[in-house]
Amino acid sequence: MIGVFLATALALVFTALLCSYRAFVGPTISDRIIAVNVIGTKTLVVLVLIAYIYGQKMFIDISLTYAMLNFLIIIIAAMYLETGRVV
Amino acid sequence: MSLLSVIVRTATRWLIPFMQLFGLYVIIHGHASPGGGFQGGVIVATSMILYAIVFGLSAARKRATQRLRLVMESAGPLIYALIGVLGILVGGVFLEYRIIPLPYEPHITSEIMISIIEIAIGIGVMALCITMFYALAAEEALAAEEVK
Numbered sequence: 001m002i003g004v005f006l007a008t009a010l011a012l013v014f015t016a017l018l019c020s021y022r023a024f025v026g027p028t029i030s031d032r033i034i035a036v037n038v039i040g041t042k043t044l045v046v047l048v049l050i051a052y053i054y055g056q057k058m059f060i061d062i063s064l065t066y067a068m069l070n071f072l073i074i075i076i077a078a079m080y081l082e083t084g085r086v087v
Numbered sequence: 088m089s090l091l092s093v094i095v096r097t098a099t100r101w102l103i104p105f106m107q108l109f110g111l112y113v114i115i116h117g118h119a120s121p122g123g124g125f126q127g128g129v130i131v132a133t134s135m136i137l138y139a140i141v142f143g144l145s146a147a148r149k150r151a152t153q154r155l156r157l158v159m160e161s162a163g164p165l166i167y168a169l170i171g172v173l174g175i176l177v178g179g180v181f182l183e184y185r186i187i188p189l190p191y192e193p194h195i196t197s198e199i200m201i202s203i204i205e206i207a208i209g210i211g212v213m214a215l216c217i218t219m220f221y222a223l224a225a226e227e228a229l230a231a232e233e234v235k
Contacts, residue, residue, distance in 0.1 A: 058121050061113065065130065068106055072137055075099075079091060079140060085231050087144050087224040 040070035124208025132216035163211020
């Protein structure tokens with residue numbers, strides 16, 4: 001079972017690299033924001049898989065924090081693009 | 088006065104209690120897992136920062152008033168120092184909570200005192216982070232007014 005988790009994690013890391021191309025090159029800013037959001041979500045899933053691979057529950061906490069920060073970053077970036085200021 | 092759409096506002100209203108619950112879990116469980124008072128306090132403060140961004144700075148200032156933040160900023164370090172001085176009062180050194188006379192085993196007493204200290208650090212860091220964000224955001228808003 002660990003082999004399946006490992007293969008899934010490696011595949012997700014590879015697709016995150018593909019997304020990072022869109023984040024660096026992306027023609028519009030919306031492309032970059034969505035690419036960063038997708039990379040964050042993939043990181044979250046990889047962290048949960050690492051928690052299963054190593055059998056350490058604390059990675060779940062870290063992935064929850066990642067989910068929280070991901071939401072916050074997207075809200076702030078969208079707000080900044082929409083209005084030009086953060087608060 | 089909110090600039091963001093109703094979807095973001097509703098999602099935020101549903102998400103903030105869970106973020107604060109997670110922060111409290113990190114604070115309370117700090118002595119047995121990664122995390123602790125500082126990290127949990129920052130997570131709870133993050134929920135308040137999200138509130139300020141989505142619902143506006145004036146609404147957030149009403150939620151966490153300056154008076155409340157001042158009391159919490161002072162209460163955190165004071166509780167920490169009180170636990171430390173308690174070790175001196177019973178005849179040890181600063182922060183030697185192992186010998187505080189509670190009706191438990193020494194390592195249980197130690198864990199209780201560490202938990203109280205983590206909660207105190209969490210309260211202090213939370214109020215401090217919120218105050219820092221409010222001060223920076225007010226400066227930003229003032230600069231935006233001057234540009235206009």
